[in-house]
Each structure stands twice: as structure tokens, then as C-alpha cells.
Amino acid sequence: MKPMLDQGSLVAAIKRCTRVGDLKAIQAHMVRANLTQDTFLTSKLIESSAVTLSGHVAYAHRIFSCTHHPNLFMWNTIIRGYSISDSPITAIALYRDMFLCGISPNNYTFGFVLKACCKLLRLCEGQELQSQIMKVGLDFETPHLNGLIKLYAACGCMDNACVMFDEMPDPDSASWSTMVSGYAQNGQAVEALKLFQEMQAENVSSDAFTLASVVGVCGDLGALDLGKWVHSYIDKEGVKIDLVLGTALVGMYSKCGSLDNALKVFQGMAERDVTAWSTMIAGYAIHGHGEKALQLFDAMKRSKTIPNCVTFTSVLSACSHSGLVEKGHQIFETMWTEYKITPQIKHYGCMVDLFCQAGMVGHTHKFIQTMPIEPNVHISRKILKLDPSSPENYVLVSNVYASQGRWSSVCQVRRLMKDKALKKQHGWSSIEINFLVHKFIMGDESHPEREKIYGMLHQMARKLKQVGHVASTVDVLHDIDEEEKEYALGLHSERLAIAYGLLHTPNGSPIRIVKNLRVCRDCHEVIKLISEVYNREIILRDRVRFHRFRERGCSCNDYW
DNA sequence: ATAGGGTTAG
Numbered sequence: 001m002k003p004m005l006d007q008g009s010l011v012a013a014i015k016r017c018t019r020v021g022d023l024k025a026i027q028a029h030m031v032r033a034n035l036t037q038d039t040f041l042t043s044k045l046i047e048s049s050a051v052t053l054s055g056h057v058a059y060a061h062r063i064f065s066c067t068h069h070p071n072l073f074m075w076n077t078i079i080r081g082y083s084i085s086d087s088p089i090t091a092i093a094l095y096r097d098m099f100l101c102g103i104s105p106n107n108y109t110f111g112f113v114l115k116a117c118c119k120l121l122r123l124c125e126g127q128e129l130q131s132q133i134m135k136v137g138l139d140f141e142t143p144h145l146n147g148l149i150k151l152y153a154a155c156g157c158m159d160n161a162c163v164m165f166d167e168m169p170d171p172d173s174a175s176w177s178t179m180v181s182g183y184a185q186n187g188q189a190v191e192a193l194k195l196f197q198e199m200q201a202e203n204v205s206s207d208a209f210t211l212a213s214v215v216g217v218c219g220d221l222g223a224l225d226l227g228k229w230v231h232s233y234i235d236k237e238g239v240k241i242d243l244v245l246g247t248a249l250v251g252m253y254s255k256c257g258s259l260d261n262a263l264k265v266f267q268g269m270a271e272r273d274v275t276a277w278s279t280m281i282a283g284y285a286i287h288g289h290g291e292k293a294l295q296l297f298d299a300m301k302r303s304k305t306i307p308n309c310v311t312f313t314s315v316l317s318a319c320s321h322s323g324l325v326e327k328g329h330q331i332f333e334t335m336w337t338e339y340k341i342t343p344q345i346k347h348y349g350c351m352v353d354l355f356c357q358a359g360m361v362g363h364t365h366k367f368i369q370t371m372p373i374e375p376n377v378h379i380s381r382k383i384l385k386l387d388p389s390s391p392e393n394y395v396l397v398s399n400v401y402a403s404q405g406r407w408s409s410v411c412q413v414r415r416l417m418k419d420k421a422l423k424k425q426h427g428w429s430s431i432e433i434n435f436l437v438h439k440f441i442m443g444d445e446s447h448p449e450r451e452k453i454y455g456m457l458h459q460m461a462r463k464l465k466q467v468g469h470v471a472s473t474v475d476v477l478h479d480i481d482e483e484e485k486e487y488a489l490g491l492h493s494e495r496l497a498i499a500y501g502l503l504h505t506p507n508g509s510p511i512r513i514v515k516n517l518r519v520c521r522d523c524h525e526v527i528k529l530i531s532e533v534y535n536r537e538i539i540l541r542d543r544v545r546f547h548r549f550r551e552r553g554c555s556c557n558d559y560w
Numbered sequence: 561a562t563a564g565g566g567t568t569a570g
Contacts, residue, residue: 011562043562051563073562080563111564143565150566174566181567212567247568279569313570346570 005033007041014044020056023049043073050081057081057090076108083116091116092125107138114147118154126151146174153182158191177210180217189217190430190439193226208239212248219252221439222514222541223432227252228261243269247276254283257541274305282314290322297331309341316350325358429493429515431501440496449500456499463533464526494523498530498538510537 010026010033017023023045030036042063050060057078064070064078075098082091095113098105105113110133117126126148133140145168152161165171165179176199183192196214199206206214211234218227231249234241241249246269253262266272266280277300284293297315300307307315312335319328332351335341355363430439440447447453494515501511515523524540531538 040561047562076563108564115565141564146565172565177566179566207566209567216568242567244568249568251569273568275569277569282570285570308569310570317570 005029005035007035007038010035010041011044014041014048017048017053020049020053020059023053023059039071042067043071043077046074046081047077050077051084054081054084057085057087072103072106072109075103076106076112079109079116080112083112083119088116088119092120092122104136107133107141107144110138111143111147114144114151118147118151121155123151123155123157142168142170142172142175146172146178149175149178149182153178153185156186158182158186158188173204173207173210176204176206177213180210181213184213184217184220189221190437192217193221193223193437205237206233206239208242208245211239212245215245215248215252219248219255221430221432221437222256222512223430223435223437224253224256224258225432226435226437227256229435241265241269243271243273243276247279250276250283251279254279254286255541257287259283259287259289272303272305274300274308274311277303277305278308278311278314281311281318285314285318285321288318288321290318290324293318293322294324294327307339309335309344309347312341312343313346313350316347316354320350320354323354323358325354325360328354429497429513431497431511431513433501433504438497438500440493440500442493444493444496447496447500449503452503453496453499456503457495460495460499460502460530460533464529467529467533492523494527494540495530498527501538502534502536507536510539512539512541514541 010029013026013029014023017026027036027045030038030041035041046060046063048060049056049063060078060081064074067074070078075094079091079094079098082088082094085091091113095105095109095116098109110129113129114126117123117129130140130144130148133144145164149161149164152158152164161179161182165175168175176195180192180195183189183195192213196206196210196217199210211230215227215230218224218230227249234245234249239245246265249265250262250269253259253265262280262283266276269276277296281293281296281300284290284296293315297307297311300311312331315331316328319325319331328351332343332347335343335347351367355367428439428441430437432438438447444450494513497513497515498511501513505511527538527540530536
């Protein structure tokens with residue numbers, strides 16, 4: 001190696017570092033060149049290990065602690081490093097230390113601490129920060145406002161986020177994309193799309209960040225036509241399809257059932273990381289193409305991309321849907337032996353599905369005994385104990401009970417959820433007509449065409465009764481709360497969507513609907529009946545299947 | 561002397 005003992009070449013060398021080991025070598029050079037007290041070089045060392053080589057904040061922290069009088073840049077850099085690390089709480093602690101050391105923050109500091117608050121969902125501290133900025137007389141800049149909007153969105157307060165956004169004098173593309181992704185993350189997909197359409201109307205051009213969110217929303221809603229339109233918009237505007245946007249498109253096309261397009265985008269991508277590969281593999285898994293998913297998994301390994309736990313969920317579920325028992329078992333074993341990934345409950349779930357579908361009852365029992373957690377209702381109880389704050393877990397448990405007809409337990413779980421005042425996650429269904437996505441929740445009365453829809457709904461109910469359908473839930477849920485009554489009356493979201501579809505799609509064309517979150521037992525049966533009575537093909541995409549491969553062993557290719 | 565906010569997979 002050439003000697004590089006001046007500051008300039010050392011800085012250049014730090015920039016080229018890809019591992020912490022490289023930094024150690026440079027530190028050795030600094031000792032030899034008597035440059036250990038060089039503030040600029042020390043700053044760059046901290047920056048490199050704290051930010052550029054993320055995951056090595058502790059190393060940066062050691063250098064920082066050895067510095068006698070760290071300057072503001074060093075403080076900022078170390079706080080920034082922690083804010084993006086898995087210990088953002090340390091960023092906040094350091095921010096307090098900074099005051100104790102008599103160092104005043106600047107605008108950059110606030111941005112980094114805000115990010116840490118965001119990761120920790122510390123709304124109060126974020127607001128405190130907001131008043132501090134004003135107190136010290138610094139300008140409140142767009143990145144701060146965007147950070148606060150993000151914080152509100154992350155904490156589920158889209159109303160506050162919206163007020164801030166509306167009051168912004170000069171929202172930039174980051175502001176828009178924060179809002180769009182905020183709606184998307186809070187399950188307000190339609191609002192996200194509305195905002196995107198507003199952007200179009202106001203001639204605000206969308207960049208790759210916003211578009212990735214929008215594309216994701218299209219996938220969530222199964223809005224293929226709109227998704228295709230956004231894709232053509234991306235091409236037309238010459239927006240570069242980078243790793244993230246490419247991955248978003250692949251995911252959108254596979255979720256919307258268009259695997260050809262998903263593959264086309266995937267193959268056109270200049271680079272592919274573990275997320276991109278996992279998305280494409282999941283696409284094949286969802287549609288029951290087990291062999292293809294496995295081929296892709298092999299290709300991924302050949303490309304030296306290291307699979308993670310998400311990749312394995314998709315690969316194992318692909319095996320389960322295609323009956324590839326041996327192969328699946330083999331891959332499951334490699335999780336720990338080759339990749340040191342501890343299988344999670346969902347991976348065990350895939351394995352149980354795999355054995356069950358192959359009819360290997362004995363094998364299943366044996367496998368279950370090796371599991372760290374029992375795979376029945378009792379695990380669900382454990383899940384609730386482990387994470388009692390996640391509403392999804394309650395829904396999962398309630399569904400497990402429902403599938404066994406244990407209605408009183410269903411009510412108990414629901415009541416528990418209510419007592420804990422957990423935000424109800426409404427199940428919804430949607431249908432896309434002429435690029436517009438119409439979303440319905442159970443008993444939805446807000447639609448402008450509610451009269452027509454309800455008329456159709458009652459007609460549907462009568463016709464179903466004529467062919468002998470008795471809503472199985474009606475009989476058991478008579479003495480429960482209002483919501484359950486609506487449920488029992490048949491105002492399920494998917495029926496509202498179908499009614500709307502019957503009213504608005506031309507005769508002969510299929511009705512494609514997406515159902516999310518709450519599966520009722522007779523949903524598929526009812527849809528089949530409606531489709532027979534009205535002589536219309538009804539295609540249901542059940543989003544729950546994407547999340548919970550382990551539930552009752554239906555193959556996903558039934559849905560598209 | 562250096563630096564900031566927003567995006568993707570189950």
C-alpha cells in the first residue's frame with residue numbers, strides 16, 4: 001500500500017472504507033503521521049462508522065468519547081448515527097448530554113433528534129423539540145416540518161399531520177411523499193390516492209419516493225388499472241426506476257395478479273437486493289408457482305444475495321402451496337444451519353401447512369413436538385401475552401376461535417380488545433371501476449350511492465335465501481353488540497363491494513374485489529352463490545392470505 | 561470545512 005500520511009489522502013481513504021477494519025488501518029496511519037488530534041479527520045472517522053457504515057455506531061462512539069472537546073459537527077454526527085441505528089434512544093440521551101456540556105444545537109441537530117423520536121414514536125418529545133427550536137430562535141425549516149409530519153403519521157395521528165401539511169407555506173416533494181406514505185401506513189389507502197390525484201391536479205411532479213408509496217397503495221388495493229397507469233406515468237415522466245421503485249412495482253403487479261408484468265419489471269432492474277428478490281419470490285408463492293419460486297430462490301443465492309427471514313416465509317409457503325414437502329423441509333433446515341436465522345412462528349406455521357397438505361399427519365405431530373411453541377389456540381394466548389398491544393393478534397385469535405365455532409370465546413377476545421381500547425382495525429373490501437377505487441367497510445353508510453347499493457344488497461340477501469343460504473353467523477351472534485349485529489345482517493364489506501360491482505360493471509365482465517383483514521367463515525361460500533345466482537364471475541382477492549399463510553390450508557391460486 | 565426530511569418485500 002502506498003504511504004498516505006497527509007490529511008487529504010487520509011480523508012479520501014476514509015471515504016473508500018467499506019468495513020470497520022479499514023478504519024482501524026487508517027487510525028494506525030494517523031498515529032504514525034501524528035494526526036490523532038486532527039479534528040477534521042476525527043470527524044470523518046466518526047461519520048464513516050456512525051453513518052456510512054451503519055451498524056457500527058458503537059465504534060464511532062468510542063472515538064467520540066476519546067475526543068477531548070468534541071465539536072458540534074461531531075455531536076451531530078454521533079446523534080445522527082444513533083438515530084438511524086437500532087438504538088435511537090441513545091440519540092435522545094446524547095442530545096440531553098449535549099446541553100449539559102454547554103453545546104448549543106443547530107438546525108441539523110433537530111432533524112436528527114426528530115428522526116430518533118419518529119423511530120421511537122415519541123410524540124411528546126417531538127413536540128417539545130418543536131418549541132425548543134422556536135425558543136432558541138432558529139428557523140423552522142421544511143425538513144423539520146416534514147419530520148414532524150412523519151412523526152404524527154407514525155403515531156397514527158393523520159389528522160394532525162394533515163393540519164401541519166395544509167399550513168405549510170411551501171411543501172416540497174418530501175412533504176407530499178410523507179403524507180402519501182403516512183396515509184398508506186395508516187390503512188387510509190384511498191386518502192393516499194386522493195392526495196396523489198391532488199398532486200396531479202396541482203401539477204406537482206411526483207418523484208420516485210412518492211411514486212413508490214403510490215404504487216404500494218395500488219398493490220394493497222389490488223388496483224391493477226391504476227397501478228398500470230402509474231407505471232406508464234413513471235415511464236412518461238422519465239422517473240428512474242431504482243431499487244425501491246422497481247421493488248414496489250414488482251410487488252404491485254404480483255399482488256394484482258399480473259405476474260408477467262411483475263417479472264418484466266424485475267428482470268429490467270439494474271440491481272436487486274434481498275427485498276427485491278423476496279418480493280418476486282413472494283409473487284410466485286402467492287400464485288402457487290412453487291417450482292418457479294424455488295428456481296428464483298436458487299438464482300438469488302447464486303447472485304450472492306443473502307436471504308433473510310422474510311425470504312424464507314415466501315419460499316416455505318411456496319413449497320407448502322405446491323406440495324414440495326422434501327424440498328421445503330430441507331430449506332427449513334438451512335435457515336439455521338447455513339444462515340443462522342432462528343425460525344419464527346410463521347415459519348413453523350408454513351411447515352405445519354406443508355405437512356398437513358401432503359396428508360402427513362404423523363409427520364406433523366412429530367414436527368409439532370419439536371416446535372418451541374404449541375401450534376394451537378394456546379399459542380394464540382401466548383401471542384397475546386407477548387404482544388398485547390397489537391390489534392392484529394386479537395383478530396388472529398378471534399379468527400382461530402371462530403374457525404372452531406367457539407363463539408363465546410370470540411366475544412371474549414373482542415371484549416378484551418375493547419377494554420384495552422385498542423384501535424379497531426376495520427376490515428374493508430374494495431373494487432376498482434374506471435381507475436377509481438371504492439372502499440367499503442362493514443355497514444358502510446357513507447357512500448353517496450348508498451340507497452342503490454343497499455337496494456341491491458337486500459335483493460342479494462333475498463336471492464341467497466331463496467337458494468337456501470342461511471348466514472351461519474346470524475344464529476350465533478344475536479345477543480352481541482351493534483357491530484356484530486351489522487355483521488350478522490349481512491352488511492359485510494365484500495357484499496357491499498359486490499353490490500356496487502353488480503350495479504356498475506358491464507354485464508358479462510368479471511367483478512374483481514379485494515377483501516382485507518376480517519375473514520368470515522362463509523365468505524367464499526356466499527360469493528360462490530352470488531356468482532351463480534347472478535351468473536357473474538366474481539374474483540376475490542383475499543389479502544389476509546398474503547399475511548397468514550398458515551391459516552387453513554387453502555391454495556392461493558384459487559383467488560385470481 | 562464537513563451534514564438534514566420522504567420510498568420497497570412477509
